[in-house]
Amino acid sequence: MFVWLFSAFWRADHEGAFFVTTPLVRAISAALMLVAFWLASAALLRKPAVLLTADTVLASRGAITGILRITRHPFLWALVIWASVHMLNNADPAGLSLFGYLLALALFGTLPIDARRARLIETGRWREVLQQTSNLPFGAVRRGEQNFWVALREVGLLVPLAALVAWGFMLVFHESLIGLPVFY
Numbered sequence: 001m002f003v004w005l006f007s008a009f010w011r012a013d014h015e016g017a018f019f020v021t022t023p024l025v026r027a028i029s030a031a032l033m034l035v036a037f038w039l040a041s042a043a044l045l046r047k048p049a050v051l052l053t054a055d056t057v058l059a060s061r062g063a064i065t066g067i068l069r070i071t072r073h074p075f076l077w078a079l080v081i082w083a084s085v086h087m088l089n090n091a092d093p094a095g096l097s098l099f100g101y102l103l104a105l106a107l108f109g110t111l112p113i114d115a116r117r118a119r120l121i122e123t124g125r126w127r128e129v130l131q132q133t134s135n136l137p138f139g140a141v142r143r144g145e146q147n148f149w150v151a152l153r154e155v156g157l158l159v160p161l162a163a164l165v166a167w168g169f170m171l172v173f174h175e176s177l178i179g180l181p182v183f184y
Helices: 002-011 023-045 054-059 074-089 093-120 123-132 148-155 158-178
Strands: none
Touching: 023 074, 023 158, 074 093, 093 123
């Protein structure tokens, strides 16, 4: 399905943008993409695995570490940022359709994941997980349940380094890979 969506997007007529972005919006978008790369890198590179399986949660009271202190769904929130930024900068019907679909998928995709975990994990332990974490990034930090600096220390240096490398790569090669420059 994703292959079809992206191929339809590339074949679509990209005329008739609903609005045109400014250089400031593009600069803010580029900065937000660094956050998206950081979240995605943390989801993919760090242990414990982002997947809070019943075994992981029940086996260890210390299962909530690193990026999980910030959000239970780092990869989906990276996708939310990515899709939002691309909607701002691709305001034609094809862009809004593709990136809007991916935004909705990422935003609402967290709900069935949490529902499944609630079924698999013992109720009392799942309540502890909900108290110690947050779906919304930084929710548990704002509530005082988690410490941002501890989370950063546990995430480590590999994640921001990987995020910076991937972000820099896309800034430089976005036009040659995707066909559109980041800044114009």
